[in-house]
Structures are given as structure tokens and as C-alpha cells.
Amino acid sequence: MGLGGLETMLMNYYRHMPRDRIQFDFLVHREFNADYDKEILSLGGKIYHFQRLIPWSRRYRRQLTAFLGSHPEYRIIHVHQDCFSAVALECAKQCRIPVRIAHSHISSQDKNWKYPLKCYYKNKIPSAATDFFACSQKAGEWMFEGHSFSVLPNAIDAARFTYRPEASKAIRRKLHIDIRACVIGHVGRFHPQKNHGFLIDIFYEFLKHHPESILLLVGDGSGRAAIRRKINRLGISSHVCFTGSRGDVPDLLQAMDVFVFPSHYEGLGISIVEAQAAGLPCLISDTIPAECIVTKHLVVRYDLKKTPDAWAEKITSLLHLPRKDRTDEIRQAGYDLAQAAEKLETFYAEAKRRNRSWLF
Numbered sequence: 001m002g003l004g005g006l007e008t009m010l011m012n013y014y015r016h017m018p019r020d021r022i023q024f025d026f027l028v029h030r031e032f033n034a035d036y037d038k039e040i041l042s043l044g045g046k047i048y049h050f051q052r053l054i055p056w057s058r059r060y061r062r063q064l065t066a067f068l069g070s071h072p073e074y075r076i077i078h079v080h081q082d083c084f085s086a087v088a089l090e091c092a093k094q095c096r097i098p099v100r101i102a103h104s105h106i107s108s109q110d111k112n113w114k115y116p117l118k119c120y121y122k123n124k125i126p127s128a129a130t131d132f133f134a135c136s137q138k139a140g141e142w143m144f145e146g147h148s149f150s151v152l153p154n155a156i157d158a159a160r161f162t163y164r165p166e167a168s169k170a171i172r173r174k175l176h177i178d179i180r181a182c183v184i185g186h187v188g189r190f191h192p193q194k195n196h197g198f199l200i201d202i203f204y205e206f207l208k209h210h211p212e213s214i215l216l217l218v219g220d221g222s223g224r225a226a227i228r229r230k231i232n233r234l235g236i237s238s239h240v241c242f243t244g245s246r247g248d249v250p251d252l253l254q255a256m257d258v259f260v261f262p263s264h265y266e267g268l269g270i271s272i273v274e275a276q277a278a279g280l281p282c283l284i285s286d287t288i289p290a291e292c293i294v295t296k297h298l299v300v301r302y303d304l305k306k307t308p309d310a311w312a313e314k315i316t317s318l319l320h321l322p323r324k325d326r327t328d329e330i331r332q333a334g335y336d337l338a339q340a341a342e343k344l345e346t347f348y349a350e351a352k353r354r355n356r357s358w359l360f
Helices: 004-015 038-044 058-070 083-095 114-120 137-144 166-174 196-209 224-234 249-254 270-277 307-318 328-330 339-353
Strands: 024-029 047-049 075-080 098-105 131-134 182-188 216-219 240-242 259-262 283-284 297-302
Touching: 004 038, 004 270, 024 224, 038 047, 058 083, 058 182, 075 083, 083 098, 083 114, 114 137, 131 137, 166 249, 166 259, 182 196, 182 249, 182 270, 182 307, 196 216, 196 224, 196 259, 216 249, 249 270, 259 270, 259 307, 270 283, 283 307, 297 307
Parallel strands: 024 047, 075 098, 098 131, 182 216, 182 259, 216 240, 259 283, 283 297
Antiparallel strands: none
């Protein structure tokens, strides 16, 4: 439960649940403490630490089945492990847990060596799950092909992101960024999926025509060191600001002028919705579902096969767009957290009514 997009989405929903009736507990696959742990515990939640998931491990399945068997209070299991959700769902089915939710957060995968393995487990999900959720239509169609599913958006507290010019200046001062600089921003973990290497190439070209620019990179991950080395090789380290994982993303978005997101694939791309809520012009790859576009004339989907200098030119074309309050558009598109949390609460309540024999 670190500061990633999925984890933040779960916390957003958790905070909005009526905890006198619905409680989230978390089973995680890391031994160390993480960013949201203290808050989870303060809200009455429990955190169970398991070994790293190895889907073909019999030992892991025995451990999970024993855990679920010894905790009969859990009558809903809501799994967020994409294709590997099949493992937990099969164990839950064996333990006769009546509501077993598979939740898709991704719309495709890189065709690396893991792809056949993930497809194998993806095909096992329908026989183990009772309900299917997805963060977008495309994510649901990819993971649950041929089966009905409900779209539950990765909703946000839209009001927290509303553009505030005074906040933009304040956060730039904190980051030691000139208030006159052009700031290109990105929020995401350093992982091949996010395509940071190409983002650096884009910024390198952009910098040739906008020498006072800054690239603001929010996030952390195992690929960060390699990206830093590339930036040093290109000689542009003084123009790149690494913030690491941060809990103040709504404020950091205020400091940006254009949001650039050239991911290879996404289930939806909640960072793009947050950027729109902050009134930011967004340039995103055409591999990202169009469902993430929830504002008018603010987002451009661009061919990922285009050259870095073409992307840089497209960024320049977005600089003239004015920033304004987009809160109403976010809410009308169904991405406001209060509305979405009520939808999830209603589902849980109906699931409880369907299974009156449960002992809560």
C-alpha cells in the first residue's frame, strides 16, 4: 500500500466507506511497511503481509487457503492483481467465500515472456469469480472478454485538484523552480510500462526550443536510476526535477504547464483524470483508452510511433491553452469520488442482502 495509482484509488474509496457498516482489510504481498499503513490502521483496518505472489506456487496457495479458512468473517474478497487474480479467487472459491470480485486495472500488456503466463491465468478468472469490475470499458473487455462486467471508475476528490494560481507559485518556490519557467510534468512509477525513456527523449527535443524549461517527474520505482543515468548522459540534469513518491500530487499538478503521458498501455490512466481536474493540457499516447478524456479540448491522444521531436512540437501547440476550473466536467463524467463510492457501497450492500446466511 504505497503511493501508487491503484493503492491511492483504494484509499480514496476506503476513506469514503461508512466504516460502521463496511470495513476494508488489506492482504499485501510485501513484508515491509508502506506509505498508507498508518492511515489504514487509524481507520480500523487490518493489514496482513504475505510472501511475494508466485502464481504457480503450491506453498502460496496452501498459505492463502489456510488464511481464508481461519478467517470466516471475510465474506467478500475483492482482488486487484489483474491476470494473477485467478490464484486468490480460486482459493476463495475453495473456501466457499460467496462474493469473489475480479477487478481489472489494465487494458493490455507488453508482449514479453510473461505475456503467455498472464493470458493463461486470465482465462481462469471467469470460473473463479462471481463478479467482474473494471476501471474502464477497455480494461474490462481485455480481461473479461465475453463476460459481463461493471465499470467502477478510479474516482478522485475533484475539488482537491482545482487549479489555484497562488498554489502554483507556492509549490514552484518550494521546488526551486522559476515561476516563469515552462514546466512539463509526469506522474507515475518508474516502470517500462510508463515509457520514461521516451519521455526524456521528448523533453530533450523540447528543451532545444524552450531552454528555460523544467521536467517535473513525480513518482518512484526500480527504473528511476536508469532514467537518471540517461538524463546525465544527455547533460540535462539541471532541467529535471525528481520529487520521489509524494502525497501532495494535487499541489504538484498546480506547478505544471503541460502534462505528458506516453505510456505503452494503461487500464485507464487515473493520473490523466487528475491532471484534467487541475486544468492541465494533456498530451497522451494513443494506446491509452479514450475513456480517460473527460474534459473538452484539453487532451490530445498522439501516435506513440511519432518521433520525439514531433511530440515536442505537439507540446508547444498546447502551451496556449488557458487553465480554468474543470470540477463540474469531472463530476459530470462520473469520476467524482462521492458518487463512485456510493456506487461501490450499494454493490456491497446488495451483495450482503443476496447472502443473508452470512455471519457478520
